[in-house]
Amino acid sequence: MVAFFNNKNEKENLMAEIAIVGAGAVGRVLASVLTLEGHDVTLFARQNTATQLKDARTEDGFLFESPALEAPVPVDFKVRATDSDCGQSFDTVIYAVKAPYVEQAVANTAHLMNDDNTVVFAQGGLQWWTGYAHDAIDSAVTDPDQRIAHHIDMNNLISMLVSFGASLDDSNPALIRHSGGNKVRLGQPFGAQADRLADTQALLGEQFLDVGTEAHVFETLWNKAAGSFAMSSYALITQQTLGEMTSDADVLDQMVRCADTLKAAGARMGLTCDIDYTDYLETMGRNLPNHKMSILKDSSESHYILNLPAQIAKSVGVDVQMLEDVCARCDEIVAPDAPDTYAASTPDNAPTLKPE
Numbered sequence: 001m002v003a004f005f006n007n008k009n010e011k012e013n014l015m016a017e018i019a020i021v022g023a024g025a026v027g028r029v030l031a032s033v034l035t036l037e038g039h040d041v042t043l044f045a046r047q048n049t050a051t052q053l054k055d056a057r058t059e060d061g062f063l064f065e066s067p068a069l070e071a072p073v074p075v076d077f078k079v080r081a082t083d084s085d086c087g088q089s090f091d092t093v094i095y096a097v098k099a100p101y102v103e104q105a106v107a108n109t110a111h112l113m114n115d116d117n118t119v120v121f122a123q124g125g126l127q128w129w130t131g132y133a134h135d136a137i138d139s140a141v142t143d144p145d146q147r148i149a150h151h152i153d154m155n156n157l158i159s160m161l162v163s164f165g166a167s168l169d170d171s172n173p174a175l176i177r178h179s180g181g182n183k184v185r186l187g188q189p190f191g192a193q194a195d196r197l198a199d200t201q202a203l204l205g206e207q208f209l210d211v212g213t214e215a216h217v218f219e220t221l222w223n224k225a226a227g228s229f230a231m232s233s234y235a236l237i238t239q240q241t242l243g244e245m246t247s248d249a250d251v252l253d254q255m256v257r258c259a260d261t262l263k264a265a266g267a268r269m270g271l272t273c274d275i276d277y278t279d280y281l282e283t284m285g286r287n288l289p290n291h292k293m294s295i296l297k298d299s300s301e302s303h304y305i306l307n308l309p310a311q312i313a314k315s316v317g318v319d320v321q322m323l324e325d326v327c328a329r330c331d332e333i334v335a336p337d338a339p340d341t342y343a344a345s346t347p348d349n350a351p352t353l354k355p356e
Contacts, residue, residue: 015039016203019090019112021082021105023049025166026122027096028176032064032075037205041077042086044109050081056173066178068208075176082108092203094120094160099304102128103147110151118196119152120186122160124294125304126225126312129157133189133218136269136316141308154190158200159217161185161224164209182210187217219271225309226262226273227280229323230255232305235293236330243289246281254322255281261323265313299334306330 016039020031023045031043045053056062061076080086082105093112097105102123113119121127128148131139143149165179184204188197197213204211214220234245234255245251259277266273295302310323 016091017088018042018203019044019088019093019109020096021093021109021112022096022101023053023079024096024098025168025177026162026164027094028062028168029064029164029166029178030094030096030122031077032062032066032176032178033205033208034203035075035077036064036073037203037207039203042088042090043077043079044082044084044112045079047081047083050079052173053079058174062174062176064176064178066208067180068178068182072175085111089114090117092118092120092200094122096122098298098301099123099125099127100300103143106148106151113151115153115156117156118158118200119156120158120160120200122162123301123304125228125301126221126308127159129154129159129189130218130221134269137312138315141311155193156196157188157190158197159187159189159221161187161214161217161220178208182208184209184211185214185217185220186211187214187220189217216271219266219273222266222269222271222309223263223273223275225305226259226266227275227277227284228305229262229309230259230277230281231284232293232295232302233258233326233330235296236299236302236333237326239296241289242291242293243285246285252278252281254326257322258326261318261320262309262313265309265316265318265320268316268318295334302330302334 018034018039018041020027020034020041021044023043027043031041035041043053057079058074060074062074063072064075065072090112093109095102095105102121121129126137126142128143131137131142132149132154139146161184163183164181167177167179169175169177186197186200201211201213231242231245234251238245238251245255256277259281263273263275263277295305306327310320310327313323314320
């Protein structure tokens, strides 16, 4: 049984003031974990979601389930609308919103940032800052007119790669589930403030999550993107679970060819990848046989997970005919309308990047 603090009853143990922007599954799990680690947490959500959460809150707050707990426990973090000015100064601001919504979320919450606080981004696919991290990626595509970078000191930026399962119960908004996996990796794309990275790692603690750091976070993100492209694209095409896809030799072969094409593009960019994607994908299928990729439920990130990696691979001279064909098939399938909510991203809900 883990020991933890509850910020309603043990305020003397609070260590940091943290804002989390995005009230999807991952945002709420992070809010719960950080609350139980003893921090003062405020979750920012769109007005309708904030109202729903406030209405669902019980006297003890919300209810958090995790494999690390013997039974669900109450967590009591604050909830505010994204455009509200709470007059509070935060040590860390975490953006747990899907990639298409980052620009709007940052614009709506720019008042939360200052010259000193750490700003963390946790999105699936290629994150907005990648356009500034490598010459092969056009920042005009990932951050048009520097609309996000304008608000942020890049030296204060940390990328968060999340690989754990998180889910919500539509019938009970007060219930938050950490459903499996515990991998979180942090890295600094710019700057060399080792203390800032170590402090962010310490914030998340060790009770619920396995938090590590990446010296080459762009490289890790690209290698993860290769696997995500393969799994997400063929999930759309086949409408199957991970176990079903990887059990079909023909589908598995096509998935591996896609991932290996992006691996080759990474090599053209000077990135290292020692992942055997056949082994990786088969392991994913065995570990999560019934898992359905999140893109089947919400295709709003398809550009960042599918089209953008293919465009980058083409720009570095790799033959991407197969990737373009796959993207075209997926574009015919995805719903044109993005959901009207800030939903946090769970990249593949995968327990780890490399098979163990």
